[in-house]
Amino acid sequence: GQSLEQPSEVTAVEGAIVQINCTYQTSGFYGLSWYQQHDGGAPTFLSYNALDGLEETGRFSSFLSRSDSYGYLLLQELQMKDSASYFCAVRTPDDKIIFGKGTRLHILP
Amino acid sequence: DAGVIQSPRHEVTEMGQEVTLRCKPISGHDYLFWYRQTMMRGLELLIYFNNNVPIDDSGMPEDRFSAKMPNASFSTLKIQPSEPRDSAVYFCATGSKGGLGEQFFGPGTRLTVL
Numbered sequence: 001g002q003s004l005e006q007p008s009e010v011t012a013v014e015g016a017i018v019q020i021n022c023t024y025q026t027s028g029f030y031g032l033s034w035y036q037q038h039d040g041g042a043p044t045f046l047s048y049n050a051l052d053g054l055e056e057t058g059r060f061s062s063f064l065s066r067s068d069s070y071g072y073l074l075l076q077e078l079q080m081k082d083s084a085s086y087f088c089a090v091r092t093p094d095d096k097i098i099f100g101k102g103t104r105l106h107i108l109p
Numbered sequence: 110d111a112g113v114i115q116s117p118r119h120e121v122t123e124m125g126q127e128v129t130l131r132c133k134p135i136s137g138h139d140y141l142f143w144y145r146q147t148m149m150r151g152l153e154l155l156i157y158f159n160n161n162v163p164i165d166d167s168g169m170p171e172d173r174f175s176a177k178m179p180n181a182s183f184s185t186l187k188i189q190p191s192e193p194r195d196s197a198v199y200f201c202a203t204g205s206k207g208g209l210g211e212q213f214f215g216p217g218t219r220l221t222v223l
Contacts, residue, residue: 031210033210033211033212035212041216042200042214042215042216042217043152043200043202043212043214044214045210045211045212045213048210048211050210087152095164095165096154096165096167097142097154097157097165098154099151099152099153099154101151102151102152
């Protein structure tokens, strides 16, 4: 089947760097997206990788390797406001949109 | 732009009643998505439209659920009859790249079916 796998929870310290991984089992897809969702809020777009490699947007970076069926979101200089859930998502060649189950990021002061 | 607008923001109803959720997309966006989110099942895509035409409705749970997009400015998700297990937050999202990248989510409708 088609699925995206993410860790359910990750804990890191304020000011540190954290990496959230996303592995997938689909037969091809059109790029990898990342979304952030705070408790009680709606998901908001963070980044999109159409091609292999690293995309950087401020403190956040996202990486994709199609050959390794693997991507990750990298958050640097963590702030307390980064405490949220993070979702990876893909669109498959048969026009399905699949979201991972989400990774809850806990940040310790 | 006001962003994606959803109404109502909260809905409490009794089992068996009809529920209609509404969404106004961002002007110019030709893709519209309906999602459901629960603690148990996470974020699930129910259906999405491109240029008002349904593309993938495989996520619609059963015949009790239906969605329409009569024009580029409006979409509805209807549940008839509603059941307690339909309690969830329902999000509408829109985009202009077919889900390839950025989707803009509305604030969601929190539905409680008693």
